[in-house]
Amino acid sequence: xxxxxxxPPFGTLHRIARVxxxxxxxxxxxxxxxxxLLWRNIADFRNADALVDHTHEVQEEIDRVRAxxxxxxxxxxxxxxxPRPEFLERVARTSGASRDxxxxxxxxxxxxxxxxxxxxxxxxxxxEILGWYGSxxxxxxxxxxxxxxxxxxxxxxxxxxxxxxxxxDVMDTEERALLEARRDAREAxxxxxxxxxxxxxxxxxxxTAGAIVHAGRLVGLGESRxxxxxxxxxxxxxxxxxxxxxxxxxxxxxxxxPMAVISFDLDLFKPVNDRHGHAAGDEVLRTVGARLLQQSxxxxxxxRTGGDEFVILLPGLADVKVLExxxxxxxxxxGEPIDFDGVALQVGASVGYACSGGGLRFxxxxxxxxxxxxxxxxRGKQGRI
Numbered sequence: 001x002x003x004x005x006x007x008p009p010f011g012t013l014h015r016i017a018r019v020x021x022x023x024x025x026x027x028x029x030x031x032x033x034x035x036x037l038l039w040r041n042i043a044d045f046r047n048a049d050a051l052v053d054h055t056h057e058v059q060e061e062i063d064r065v066r067a068x069x070x071x072x073x074x075x076x077x078x079x080x081x082x083p084r085p086e087f088l089e090r091v092a093r094t095s096g097a098s099r100d101x102x103x104x105x106x107x108x109x110x111x112x113x114x115x116x117x118x119x120x121x122x123x124x125x126x127x128e129i130l131g132w133y134g135s136x137x138x139x140x141x142x143x144x145x146x147x148x149x150x151x152x153x154x155x156x157x158x159x160x161x162x163x164x165x166x167x168x169d170v171m172d173t174e175e176r177a178l179l180e181a182r183r184d185a186r187e188a189x190x191x192x193x194x195x196x197x198x199x200x201x202x203x204x205x206x207x208t209a210g211a212i213v214h215a216g217r218l219v220g221l222g223e224s225r226x227x228x229x230x231x232x233x234x235x236x237x238x239x240x241x242x243x244x245x246x247x248x249x250x251x252x253x254x255x256x257x258p259m260a261v262i263s264f265d266l267d268l269f270k271p272v273n274d275r276h277g278h279a280a281g282d283e284v285l286r287t288v289g290a291r292l293l294q295q296s297x298x299x300x301x302x303x304r305t306g307g308d309e310f311v312i313l314l315p316g317l318a319d320v321k322v323l324e325x326x327x328x329x330x331x332x333x334x335g336e337p338i339d340f341d342g343v344a345l346q347v348g349a350s351v352g353y354a355c356s357g358g359g360l361r362f363x364x365x366x367x368x369x370x371x372x373x374x375x376x377x378x379r380g381k382q383g384r385i
Contacts, residue, residue, distance in 0.1 A: 027207065034200040041196050045189030052186055054108065055179040058115075061105040062172050068098040069126060069161065072133050079140055080149045088137050095130045102126045109171075112178075118171050125164040238282060239289030242303040247313055250301045251362030258318035260355035261362065262327055263369035266308040266334065267348035267380060280340045284347055291333045310349075311366065318357040327351045350377035 072094040079087035102123040109115035234246035242250070251259075266288065273281040285308065292302045292310065301313040312330070317323060334349035352372030354365040 023207075027204070030200075030203060030207065034196070034203065038193065038196045038200060041189060041192045045186065045193050048182060048186035048189045051182045052179065055175050055182055058105065058108045058175050059172065059179070061101050061108060062168050062175065064101040065098060065105060065122060065126060066165070066168050068094045068101055069129055069164065072098065072130070073161070076133060076136055076140070083140065083144070088140060091133055091137050095133055098126050098130055115171055115174060118167050122164060122167045122171070125161075125167065129161055129164060236289075236304040239286050239304050241289045241293070241310075242301050244303065244305045244311075247301050247303040247305070247311055248362075250313055250315075254313070254315050255361065256358050258316050258355070258357045259362070259365070260314040260317040260323045260326075260353065261365040261369045262312040262314070262323075262330060262351060262353045263366060264310055264330070264334075264349040264351040264373050265306070265377075266310075267350055267377065269308045269347050272345050272347060276340065276343065276345065280343075280345060283340050284338055284345055287338045288334055288347070291336070292330065295329055295333055311369075313362070314355075318355050320355055323353050323355050327353045348380070350374075350380060352376060 072091050075087045075090040075094065078084075079091075102119070106116070106119045106123055109119050234243055234249070235241070236243045266284070269281065269284065272284055285304070288310070289302070289304060292312065296302050296312065297314070299315055301315075303311045303313070305311050314323070314326070317326075331349050331351045334347065337344040337346050339345075350373045352369040352374070354360075354368035354372070356365055
């Protein structure tokens, strides 16, 4: 007799695993690509921010040069009005600060040729002014405040610091323009970082949601196929009836409750197989199974437990008279002719049965039914002999 096979849903499980692998690979690729783009935007933003800070530093040095030179001149004028030593000390301090500021300014604008040229000229002008400050301090200490006043008057008349002021103003104007442009670049970089961050988040949300939905569908399909596999595992593949595993599980659920068991195998089944072939035997088994299902009650379990062996579990039945009638109908149903390619095939059934109000287990009832079936088959053989 033939038997159909049922493969487990490994294909679906494999597809789920593949989806998860591909999802992880795509997620990693997206992370690398978008991460690189985001990192580049962050780097651009940081560079723009550093340029803004750099411009502020340049402006601060320009202001420091202007202020220190101005303070040195004020200190000399104050000494000319009130010759106190602290004013000359202040001239010395501001001169040192001016030199440091001009040197620092030259370092900061090295990357800007036009500003670098101006910074060198600022350094030259500042050096000249500081030299005059130094000589004026010497005159003040040596010749007194009157001589210093005369020297100051001469410098004021020619406005010796005009060129320095002009240079510093030009440098400051250019740095302000650079600052505005660099602030715009920094803001553009910041907005780009925000857009890329939002885009990455959106892509990951959409991708993750799609992967979850698809995986959910596959899982649902896998569960459906697993259920089908479970159902198939408890079915006889030829007849579609329950198998021994299924009837044992159903019997366990009825433990301690009233139930009845009918057991039989087919009489004259071997000659059918021998004379007409296994295809005829399969047709007999399928037809007997279909007839038993038609005759069974809702809730009864009809099982094929062996080659031509059948067992029927009848939950809730403990009346032996009713059970005798059902067994008789089963015997009659099985004995009806079965058409196979125009040939009427005939088999019989040696039916045994047993019932209990709940005191006996299914195995005990099945053993009693088997014993009755065996005795009936012996009587049938003796009668035919």
